[in-house]
Each structure stands twice: as C-alpha cells, then as structure tokens.
C-alpha cells in the first residue's frame with residue numbers, strides 16, 4: 001500500500017492534535033514528526049491526554065524538523081507564522097498544506113489590508129485554495145495548498161451553488177455564523193474563559209472580521225456578476241461546531257423543490273456534503289468531516305436562506321486538510337475520513 005510520510009507543525013494546538021487523531025487512523029499515513037516550540041521534548045500525551053498510549057512520538061522544534069524527510073507538511077500555525085515557514089519546506093521539496101490564512105487570498109493588497117505585511121507574497125499565486133468541492137483540479141496539481149478558514153468553509157459551501165448559477169441580485173449577501181470556542185485555538189482568552197461564556201452567547205468583530213474578504217474573494221471566482229458579503233461571527237458556549245445562516249436575494253423566483261434538486265446536482269459525488277431535509281444541527285457533524293446543508297426558499301420575502309453546519313476542527317480545518325492530502329497524493333478521497341459523527 002502507498003505510504004505518505006507526514007510532518008505536523010504545531011501539533012500542540014487544537015488543529016494539530018486533530019490532525020494526529022485523523023492521521024493515526026489513516027491507512028496511508030505515517031506520521032514522522034510533530035512539533036511544538038513551547039513543549040519540545042515533552043511526550044505528546046502530556047499536552048493532549050486523550051492520546052495516552054496512542055501517539056508515542058516526542059514533540060520537536062520546527063528547526064529540527066525542517067530537514068526530516070517527509071512528503072507533506074501540515075502547518076497548523078497562526079497566520080503570520082506560517083508564511084515564514086512555508087517557503088522553507090517548499091524549497092526542500094515538501095508539499096505544504098497550510099491551515100492558516102496566509103495564502104488563502106489571491107491578492108496581496110487585500111491580505112495586507114486584513115492581516116499584516118506578507119513576507120512571502122510570491123507564493124500566493126502558487127497556492128490552491130483547498131476547498132475540494134470547488135477546486136479539486138487545482139488541489140491535485142499544487143505544492144502549496146491553503147486550507148480554508150472554518151467560517152468560510154461553512155459559508156462558501158452554503159452559497160456556492162447559487163453564486164455559480166448567477167441566480168442572485170447584485171446586492172449584499174448576508175452570512176450570520178456561530179462558532180464553538182475551539183475556533184479560537186488552545187490558548188486561554190478572556191472571551192472563552194468559562195465564566196465569561198457559560199450561559200452566554202455574543203457577536204464579536206462586528207466591525208470587520210478577516211473571513212469576510214475570504215468568503216467574498218473565493219465566491220467571486222465562481223461568477224463575475226458583482227455582489228458584496230456581510231459577515232457577522234458569534235461565539236457559542238460549546239466546544240466544536242459552526243452553524244452559518246446565509247441569505248441571498250434571487251434574481252428570479254424559484255420553487256423549493258427545484259432549489260433542493262439544484263443543490264443535490266451541484267454536490268453530486270461529493271462525499272462530505274449532505275443535504276438535510278430540516279435545519280441542520282452542529283451535533284450531527286461533531287467529530288466528522290461532513291458539511292450538512294439545508295437550502296430553503298422563503299417565498300413571502302422572496303429570499304433564499306441556506307443553513308450549513310460543520311465541525312470547525314474537522315471539515316473546518318484538519319479533516320479538510322487530510323482530504324486535500326488525499327487528493328494531492330491520488331489516494332482514496334475518503335481515506336482516514338470515514339468518521340461517523342459522535343451520537344449523541
């Protein structure tokens with residue numbers, strides 16, 4: 001059986017440990033190294049107790065890992081950090097799958113407006129946007145794959161069929177999303193502190209979140225007819241999961257059954273998109289790589305409303321990254337990802 005040698009950079013974080021969880025059960029994967037700067041030398045299970053007896057590799061520093069022979073490196077690093085390391089791995093001939101936002105936007109000026117100065121902008125145009133349902137052929141050929149953001153994954157999958165069809169008026173598309181706290185990473189923070197969040201629920205970054213340009217930038221590739229995107233993120237007192245409710249004004253009335261048939265044709269053959277017949281629930285995708293999508297037509301207001309749910313750490317990050325690896329290395333698309341959601 002074909003074996004793929006893998007390095008996971010940033011394994012001490014949440015998406016890094018989720019990559020370990022998925023890849024330990026992947027028939028083609030051999031994890032060669034896992035990294036952490038702050039915990040180098042420690043056993044992985046000292047940080048992530050769930051892996052006791054399952055992952056014996058010690059954590060090493062990135063600099064030590066650079067020259068270790070692998071086929072693919074997953075960068076589970078904060079944006080602004082990834083862009084320093086991706087070129088070093090690429091020049092050593094590794095395929096790089098970056099989970100940060102550093103190579104997702106195809107426009108350096110747009111990146112620098114929403115993030116900070118880019119230190120390796122020459123790689124932006126070489127990167128494929130790693131949303132397999134839309135860009136499989138680009139992913140197959142790319143040595144640098146920019147894994148999508150978690151909110152953009154849920155929003156783009158909900159909206160792509162309508163945008164691609166052109167059945168929308170040239171106005172503002174609304175994306176209203178709610179996320180669990182693992183989206184904020186492993187470092188404790190004020191708003192994710194238990195007493196701040198328990199029994200609570202609130203919006204944040206209402207004046208602008210970097211996922212708004214990502215959703216617009218990617219959806220714009222599907223149609224030249226203009227539109228704008230308004231995105232509002234919220235924090236939920238749950239660990240995993242994102243629910244996005246999206247609203248689009250159609251340019252012509254549509255029958256609900258036709259809308260559902262249209263979505264079902266658009267996603268035919270895509271193993272991780274499931275169309276639901278009632279509003280989707282985050283618990284139904286927890287721990288899995290599924291995106292559950294519910295398209296609806298509000299006749300009274302002549303508005304298309306599409307709801308989608310994903311697990312932010314799986315379809316929103318590590319699972320999608322493994323899906324990208326499977327495509328890039330010509331493996332079974334579903335390898336390692338046949339994960340049934342936790343139920344209940």
Ligand SMILES: NC(=O)C1=CN([C@@H]2O[C@H](COP(=O)(O)OP(=O)(O)OC[C@H]3O[C@@H](n4cnc5c(N)ncnc54)[C@H](OP(=O)(O)O)[C@@H]3O)[C@@H](O)[C@H]2O)C=CC1
Pocket residue numbers: 009010011012013014015016035036037038039062075076077078079081099100101148149150182183184185186187312313316317
């Ligand atoms: N959490 C989520 O749901 C999603 C996250 N993402 C993106 O994925 C990336 C990782 O996210 P997440 O796992 O949540 O983040 P975490 O904060 O949980 O983990 C970050 C990791 O990066 C390492 N790191 C931080 N700074 C440096 C540095 N200067 N040099 C080397 N290593 C460093 C940390 O290692 P150390 O042990 O040294 O601290 C840690 O392993 C981010 O870009 C995030 O935006 C994307 C989609 C969803």
Ligand SMILES: CC(=O)N[C@@H](CCC(=O)OP(=O)(O)O)C(=O)O
Pocket residue numbers: 079099100101148149150151179180181182183184185233235
């Ligand atoms: C709940 C929460 O805090 N979520 C994060 C998004 C995490 C993510 O996927 O974003 P990037 O990969 O683009 O950084 C946030 O709003 O910043």
